[in-house]
Amino acid sequence: MDAIPQPARPVLEEDLERIRSVTLAMGDLVDQAIHRATDALVRRDVAIANEVIRGDVAVNALQADARQLCFTAIITQAPVARDLREIMGFQHMAGELERMGDHCVNIARVARDLADLPPLGDYVDIPKLSQQVAVQVRDILSALVAHDVDRARATAARDDLVNRLYHRLVDELILLMSENPENVYRGTNLIAVCQNFERIGDRVTNLAEDLVFLEAGDIEELG
Amino acid sequence: MSQLPMIAVRPNEMATLAAETQPEPQPAMQVRGLGVRFGSKLVLSDVDMSFPTGRITALIGPSGCGKTTFLRSLNRMHDTTPGAVVIGTVLLGDTDIYSSDIEATQVRARIGMVFQRANPFPTLSIYDNVVSGLRFNGIRKRAILDEAAEGALRAAALWDSVEHKLRTSAMRLSGGEQQRLCIARALAIEPDVLLMDEPTSALDPIATMRIEALLRKLCERVSIIIVTHNMQQAARVSDYCGFLMVDDARVGHLIETGPTVSIFSKPRDSRTEDYVTGRIG
Numbered sequence: 001m002d003a004i005p006q007p008a009r010p011v012l013e014e015d016l017e018r019i020r021s022v023t024l025a026m027g028d029l030v031d032q033a034i035h036r037a038t039d040a041l042v043r044r045d046v047a048i049a050n051e052v053i054r055g056d057v058a059v060n061a062l063q064a065d066a067r068q069l070c071f072t073a074i075i076t077q078a079p080v081a082r083d084l085r086e087i088m089g090f091q092h093m094a095g096e097l098e099r100m101g102d103h104c105v106n107i108a109r110v111a112r113d114l115a116d117l118p119p120l121g122d123y124v125d126i127p128k129l130s131q132q133v134a135v136q137v138r139d140i141l142s143a144l145v146a147h148d149v150d151r152a153r154a155t156a157a158r159d160d161l162v163n164r165l166y167h168r169l170v171d172e173l174i175l176l177m178s179e180n181p182e183n184v185y186r187g188t189n190l191i192a193v194c195q196n197f198e199r200i201g202d203r204v205t206n207l208a209e210d211l212v213f214l215e216a217g218d219i220e221e222l223g
Numbered sequence: 224m225s226q227l228p229m230i231a232v233r234p235n236e237m238a239t240l241a242a243e244t245q246p247e248p249q250p251a252m253q254v255r256g257l258g259v260r261f262g263s264k265l266v267l268s269d270v271d272m273s274f275p276t277g278r279i280t281a282l283i284g285p286s287g288c289g290k291t292t293f294l295r296s297l298n299r300m301h302d303t304t305p306g307a308v309v310i311g312t313v314l315l316g317d318t319d320i321y322s323s324d325i326e327a328t329q330v331r332a333r334i335g336m337v338f339q340r341a342n343p344f345p346t347l348s349i350y351d352n353v354v355s356g357l358r359f360n361g362i363r364k365r366a367i368l369d370e371a372a373e374g375a376l377r378a379a380a381l382w383d384s385v386e387h388k389l390r391t392s393a394m395r396l397s398g399g400e401q402q403r404l405c406i407a408r409a410l411a412i413e414p415d416v417l418l419m420d421e422p423t424s425a426l427d428p429i430a431t432m433r434i435e436a437l438l439r440k441l442c443e444r445v446s447i448i449i450v451t452h453n454m455q456q457a458a459r460v461s462d463y464c465g466f467l468m469v470d471d472a473r474v475g476h477l478i479e480t481g482p483t484v485s486i487f488s489k490p491r492d493s494r495t496e497d498y499v500t501g502r503i504g
Contacts, residue, residue, distance in 0.1 A: 008502040078455060080487045080499050217489035 012083060015073040019090045022066045026097040027141040029059050033104035034137060034200065038130040040111035041193065049115070052108035059101035066094035082217075089214030093144075096203045096210070100137070103196040103203075110189045120186040124172045126193060129165045133197045136162065136204040143208070149215045156208035156222035162201035169194045247463075248275040251416050251446035252297060252334075256311035259292050259301065267292050267475040270311070272465055274416070279438055279447040281461035281483065283454060285504050288467040289475025290450045294418050297448065298334040299327040315415065332360060335409030335445075339421040341401035343393035343408070350389040352404055356412040371411045378444070379407035380437050399430025403437065410445065417441065419449040423456065435460050454499060458487045466495045 033052050040049035070091040073079060079087055136155055143151035170191055177187035205223045212220045250273035257270040267289040274280045282290045292301075299320060301307035313320050320330045335356075343352045353375050354368045362368065372389070376382040381403045385396070393404055402422060409417055419438075423431040438447060438460050451457050457464055464486040466478045479492045490496045497503045 008504075009500070012501070080454070080458065081490055081496050083500050084488070 009077070012073065012077040012079060015069060015077060016083065016086055019066060019069045019073065019087065022062050022069060023090045023094050023097065024141065024145065026059055026062045026066070026094060026101075027137065027144070029055065029062070030097050030100045030104065031134060031137050031141070033059070033101055033108075034130060034134045037104045037107040037111060038127055038134075040108050041114070042127055044111070044115040044117075044119070046112050046115045049108040049112040053105050053112075056101045056105045059098055063094045063098040067091060070094075082214075085214050085217060089210045093207050093210050096206050100200050100203050103200050106196045107193050110193050114186055114189055117186055120183055120190060121172070121176050124169055124176075124190075125165065126169065126190065126197075129162065129169060129194060129197050132162055132165060133200050133204075136201055140204050140207045140211070144211055147211075147215055149212050152208040152211040153220075153222060156205040159201050159205050159223065162198060166194050166198040166201075247273075248277060250274055251276040251315070252448070253314045254297070254311060255314075257293070257296060257313060258310035259289070259296050260308045260310070261304070262306040265472075265474050267296075267467075270467075270477045272477055272480055274446055274448055275463060276446050277442055278462040279442050279449060279460055280463040280465065281457035282448065282450045282465050282467060283452075283457050283498070284467035284475075284478075285469070285498065286452070287473070287475075288469050290467055291420055292475065293467065294420055294448065294450050297416070297418055298336055299330050300336070302327050328359075332356075332412055333414050334416045334418060335412060335414035336418040337402070337405050337409055337420070337422050340425050341398060341405050343396075343401050343404050345392075345394050347393060348390045349385050349393050349396070349404060352393045353407050353411050356408060360412065372407075375407040375411035376404075378410050378441060379403045380433065380440075381407055397430070399426050399433060402426060402430070402434060406434075406437065406441075410441070414445060416446045416448065419447060421450055421452060424452065431456075454487075458483060466490075466492075466498060468494055468498065 033055060036048055036052045036055075039045065040052060070087045073087055074084075077083075136158060139155040139158075140152060142148075143155060173187045173191050173194070176183045202223065209220055209222050212218055212222070252274040254270055254272050257267065257272075258265060259267040270293065282293060284290050295301055296309050297313060297320075299309075301309055309321060315330070315333060318325065320334075344355060347355065350372055353372045354362075357368060357371055362371075373382060376385060381400060384400065385404075388395075393401065396404060402425075406417075406422075423434050426434065435456065438449070441447060442462075449457075449461065461483045463480065464483045465480040466486065467475050468478050469475050479486065479490060479495045481491070486495060487499055490499060494503070
């Protein structure tokens with residue numbers, strides 16, 4: 001068979017590259033938003049919280065771009081097999097990243113509401129939970145760049161660590177609230193923060209499943 | 224217990240689901256160690272494949288990979304080609320169609336064929352075209368011929384448009400109608416298997432869609448094996464696919480077979496993936 005010049009499907013390859021780039025750009029924004037939302041909470045900084053809330057517009061816009069690029073590639077390039085899995089996988093990932101951005105907005109809103117109140121138990125170990133979730137997000141994005149299915153599986157397996165931290169924090173916050181009714185308002189809000197971080201961790205697992213599907217064609221339940 | 228919503232499942236999705244949960248249907252045809260040679264030139268080698276009963280199987284692959292040669296070997300079309308030699312076994316049910324005690328005409332009475340270009344007999348009427356196979360097999364009774372003609376034309380989704388002009392020339396029909404007439408002609412002899420060699424490649428998109436819709440209905444009564452260059456068509460109409468490709472010596476080989484949804488979502492062989500994704504062609 002005669003050699004076909006590579007890439008044999010330049011338009012599709014270009015579309016896929018753009019979809020990957022947009023998705024990874026979303027990942028970077030979410031990574032920043034996690035850090036900034038945690039900063040806003042710990043420093044009780046309304047300005048940073050507002051930046052996170054406003055910044056979500058960019059994440060949403062990128063998701064709309066990703067959706068449009070995926071749609072266009074499907075109708076104009078009729079992708080199949082790996083190409084189709086990649087498009088479907090990235091489209092789903094963009095949805096997950098958009099929701100992660102929303103979780104950061106929720107955390108930033110709580111940070112704004114609590115900014116004028118004294119910290120509760122130095123916010124217990126919420127920064128530790130945030131840090132672990134941020135590590136998870138960065139790890140899954142690295143796995144995505146490297147097409148590394150094993151790394152994705154390992155990242156998903158570490159979601160247990162996030163869950164354990166989450167449950168411990170909730171227990172601690174419940175204890176603080178039971179000790180003093182004045183802690184209830186801040187405590188319930190901080191439980192909501194923990195829940196948002198925990199949900200980001202779950203979405204990292206979803207991204208890992210997407211990566212396995214995209215690379216290997218297998219639908220695996222990693223959670 | 225709450226009732227689960229009913230989900231419509233397309234037939235070729237059914238094939239994939241079925242393939243995962245139960246064995247595929249009994250084969251209507253099987254080939255074992257099939258090869259085809261023209262003189263000293265080997266063009267197809269060592270093909271093992273089954274064609275499930277009541278299903279549509281598509282043969283896909285780049286130009287020159289031996290798809291049509293393969294298809295034509297399934298009803299002894301190479302018998303009259305000088306220098307052609309077919310090696311291996313082709314079973315229709317339990318019968319080896321190349322057995323020395325079986326005539327090619329007996330084979331073709333059970334394995335019909337539709338070609339790339341519609342080829343109605345130009346001097347015959349619509350009716351006479353449809354019943355030509357039956358007459359060739361010695362059937363003369365008018366009532367039997369009438370019933371067979373109507374049944375075949377209905378099966379080919381052509382009855383309503385030709386019912387009142389059965390005696391007019393077949394050449395008065397449009398290209399798409401002529402192709403459906405050829406399908407009706409093939410169906411009239413009630414074959415077990417229908418071979419189709421790029422049956423829509425000369426048709427416009429509307430006529431193509433009508434034929435594709437027809438195939439889905441036809442496989443309730445006949446097993447279909449279709450050669451197509453159009454991968455989207457293979458994905459749309461077939462339950463199973465076989466991918467063929469030539470090696471460095473330009474000999475065609477069967478690379479992979481499987482449920483169509485698997486071939487187009489997660490093929491096992493990287494060459495299949497390269498072909499269906501358009502990286503080679």
